Amino acid sequence: MKEKAMTILYEVHGNLYVNLTNKCPCACTFCLRQTRESMEExxxxxxxxTPSVEEVKAEFDKFDMGKYGEVVFCGFGEPTEALEVLLGTARFVKERYGKKIRINTNGLGNLVNGKNIAPLFEGxxxxxxxxxNTPDAGKYYELVRPKFGEQSFEAMLSFAKECKKYVSExxxxTVDTTLTKQxxxxxxxxxxxxxxxYRIRPWED
Ligand code: SF4
Incomplete structure (x- = not known):
């Protein structure tokens, strides 16, 4: 049986990471969740x-927020699966701490939520x-195994374009050593x- 805990916030490289959900519409062949209970940090x-906004807010009280550069929604699942909690938490973090906020995502949040969620990120x-992951739609489907099928690659790209309208960065x-130079x-x-x-990131970043 899997060991479970309520690790909602955790530190990585001087940033504070937020773990809101274990739900994900994908089953990536390389997903660390398949082989690990946790990450070192x-x-x-x-x-x-799945925590409520109130539970997440209470967790922030346990951390010295002055220590962190950024708050990052990431964790062992797809953050946009918990969209309302994500937005509520982001609002709280901005208002109370004025921190920079990042979402690490598979880019399928519009399919997950059945609507264009990018405008909700504004401000x-x-x-x-x-x-x-890869420049090739077919390979993407094989690697990421999204439950939404082959439309997922295009949906991820159009989500990225939508985000450009509302988010500054x-x-x-892609992951270093997994692709050819071409x-x-x-x-x-x-x-x-x-x-x-474009960022080529190290394995397990
Ligand atoms: S999108 Fe992330 S959490 Fe979901 S299966 Fe892939 S690697 Fe795992």
């Missing part, structure tokens, strides 16, 4: 239940970092078209 990230979210990432060039072109910054 965080402790167990399988949640006993609240500073950075959206989207996992691009949109980043699209594929990375193709990713760079996709990012240029979207208006996103």
């Amino acid at each position: 965080s402790g167990v990230l399988w949640l006993e239940h 609240l979210i500073d950075t959206v970092s989207i996992s691009l 949109v980043v699209m990432t 594929e990375e060039e193709e990713c760079r072109k996709i990012c240029e078209e979207v208006g996103a910054r």
Whole structure:
């Protein structure tokens, strides 16, 4: 049986990460959740239940917010699966601490929520970092195994373009050593078209 805890907030590299949900519409072949209970810095990230905004706010009281550069919605699941809690928490963090806020996402939040959620980020979210993974739609489908099927790659790209209208920084990432140089060039072109910054991130970042 999986070990569970209520690790809602955890520190990574001088930032405070927020773990809101274990739900995700994908089953990535490389997902760390398949083999691990936790990450080194965080402790167990399988949640006993999905927290409410009030529960998340109470957790912030336990941390010295002056220590952190950024608040990052990430965790062991797709943050946009808990959209209302995410927005409520982001509003609280902005108002109380004035911190920069980032969402690390698979980019399928519009499919998850059945609507364009990017306008809701305006004035609240500073950075959206989207996992691009590969420049190829077919390969994306094989790697990410999204429950929404083959439309997912295009939906992720159009979500990125929408975010550009409302969020100052949109980043699209691939993982170092997983692509050829040619594929990375193709990713760079996709990012240029979207208006996103391309980032090749280290494994497990
Ligand atoms: S999108 Fe992230 S959380 Fe979801 S299966 Fe893929 S790697 Fe895991």
